[in-house]
Amino acid sequence: MIFTLILSFVNLSVATSERSRALYANPAGLSMHPSPEISIRAEDFWLSANLPFIGISGGIRFMSDSIEYMTGAAPLHFRDRLSFGYSYASWNDKHTLGVMARPFWWTSLGVTTTFPSRDGYDFNAGVALMSGWNRLVLSSDFYIDRVEGGVEVSVKSLSGALEILDGVKASVSYLPEKDDFTSGAFYGGLEFSFGQLLFGGYTSFEGENEGIVTASLIPYPTLMRPKPHSVIVEIKGDYPEVPELKGLFGKEHSFYNLLSLLDYIRLNKRIETVLVYLHRNSLGLAQAEEVRELLEEIAKDKSLIVYSHSLGFKGLYIASAADLIAIPPAGEVFFPGVYMTGMYIKGTLEKLDIEPEFEKIGRYKSAVEMFTRKGMSESAREQIEKFLDDLVGVVVGKIAGARGIEEGILKNLIDSLGYFIPEVAHQKGLIDTVLYFDQVKEIAGIKGKGEVWRGKSVPRDFVVRGAPKIAILALEGTIVVGKSARSPLPIPFIGGNTIGSMTTVEELDKLRVDKSVKAVVLRIDSGGGESLASNLIYRAILRLKDEKPVIISMGNVAASGGYLIAAPGTKILADKTTLTGSIGIFGGKFVTEGFYNKLGITHEVVKWGKHADAMSGHRPFTHYEREMYAKMVRHGYEQFLESVAKPRKLSTEEVDSVGMGRIWSGYTAKTISLVDQYGGLLTAIKVAKEEAGIENYRVVLLPKPFNFFEKLLGLGEDTYLPVLKMLSEPYLYYEPARLEIK
Secondary structure (H helix, E strand, O other): OOOEEEEEOOOOOOOOOOHHHHHHHOHHHHHOOOOOEEEEEOOOOEEEEEEOOOOEEEEEEEOOOOEEEEEEEEEEEEOOOEEEEEEEEOOOOEEEEEEEEEEEOOEEEEEEEEEOOOOOOEEEEEEEEEOOOOOEEEEEEEEEEEEOOEEEEEEEEEEEEEEEEOOEEEEEEEEEOOOOOOOEEEEEEEEEEOOOEEEEEEEEOOOOEEOEEEEEOOOOOOOOOOOOEEEEEEEEEOOOOOOEEOOOOOOEEOHHHHHHHHHHHHHOOOEEEEEEEEEEEOOOHHHHHHHHHHHHHHHHHOEEEEEOOEEOHHHHHHHOOOOEEEEOOOOEEEOOOOEEOOOOOHHHHHHOOOEEEEEEEOOOOHHHHHHHOOOOOHHHHHHHHHHHHHHHHHHHHHHHHHHOOOHHHHHHHHHHOOEEOHHHHHHOOOOOEEOOHHHHHHHHOOOOOOOOOOOOOOOOOOOOOOOOEEEEEEEEOEEEOOOOEEOOOOOOOOOOEEEEHHHHHHHHHHHHHOOOEEEEEEEEEEOEEEHHHHHHHHHHHHHHHOOOOEEEEEEEEEEOHHHHOOOOOOEEEEOOOOEEEOOOEEEEEEEOHHHHHHOOOOOOOOOOOOOOOOOOOOOOOOHHHHHHHHHHHHHHHHHHHHHHHHHHOOOHHHHHHHOOOOEEEHHHHHHOOOOOEEOOHHHHHHHHHHHHOOOOOEEEEEOOOOOHHHHHOOOOOOOOOHHHHHHOOOOEEEOOOOEEOO
């Protein structure tokens, strides 16, 4: 935990006091610009602490003859706009109620009442105004007393503070006598900031002095810029598209957060050397492509080093962007290639006497083959081989170019060896050196942890001015009817994430009517799912696009139903290694009567309607029923074609020619008009900015992450067993293919 040490002049106004300093002046300020901090006032040695996460504050006052305490809380607040607070002081046995309102970024109002008092209640009010330059603040506090026949208002203080330069602030205050405005005392102060260290104080012209010391998590603006330095970035573990909270009260964690960190490093001119520690991680190949592109940009202006214990296909692809690649003497480069696997359970179903009855449209729609075949069809093999050829062309081409090796030679190395001990990897030019991590840190000039500090700074504005928003809505998982959920059992087909139509449509509708959101980036990582759910989301995206630009950013997979919900976007971006397409449909049922008979279970059906039990598993389709069901599936496919053709400005024949359930790489998808341009999430944000016609903006990442308890209690019907839920639907837009990479 990093603390900022402050020794500063603070005019404790009821309109401007915040965090731990607000405990003494106006408890409503405890939740304004919240941050954990500790303050010490020189007068009577007054210490206070603020814990905004649980909404309380406390203080101890060491007086000349006793030790007293003060407590406060501001649990009712609306961001930095409106807050209500309460405090109690033991030394005078008084309670204080406070309110602070900030209707505009340049205005702050505060009112407190303290009781009991001589007349029952004491009132103080304050108003502060900020210049458009936001470096000048003028404030005034007032006494409000009840007198016979009405209310009397008198000036308590007049103050002005001017930040002359970043981190250099001058201030002056006038405190008049309560009964005589012309009699009073002037105070002047100076404040100096060194970023992590800010100090100052004030004095009256009569020689009275006072200061405040504060330890806070939030840094302050400063003229003293840190010297160029080296940093360490660790890439490890999971990087979900949908943001999560790490730990019980952890920070938000997502793939966008990783990209944002790397982009910050790229733009930070004070950083000269970047050491990337590449651990085992869950990045898909398309995500790895985006990370590598950012590292390439970083390497143009900075020294970039990558260290890893083991480099596989994905790891070497990422690391090849570096100026220097290092592994330890016991490390390895394991680079035998890349593969995709199909699983087939028809033999299992036969043993169980379960008969699959499925219909599909598209000779490449191989998802159904899992149930209907014992091995891969020629059409399935054809599309996978083409997909892998594209991937290898992208990845091997980048590695070969960066390492100065001919592509043909590199491919021969992969086929002939695949596994390289450090010495051989160095000899073949795959890495640059064999060193331990501490030795690599010495090369990078890093003595400590090399952490990247990019925390938010104390805002000058009373309320941070509302820059236009670009919203990123991450859609990750299997598309189902109902609510989105995240299973605590991330097992493919059994657990994992779901994209619920109800939840997603609600989010899209909120974005549509939110005037502060000028553009939306939909980040899609989904192999599809239920056709009905996909169509409901598709319709909500069309409505959203009528109001503002909707930019599609495809992640590792955006196929079948995942492609359908991408189709209506204003523009579609994909990485070259994205798996997309699979415009096709299948559906059917399992005839399970034979299985039940093996268990001694029989069924008898009483029905009204000749075909009432057509979709049950107790009997197979009749010839007529199968024909009717095939027509339903055909109609679903034609709907799919039309839903893609119209927003993509293609004919249904053109879509059909690249459809038929065939998967494509993002690289090829652009050449057949399924994708508009190559690029990852950060590129999509830039495109959204251009389409919206805005210059300044801030990014909002949605949906908000579940906290620990929501995830723990989130076991509902929409949370687990998505594949079983899907198979209960009439037909599906689904592509289960996944790339196996190390």
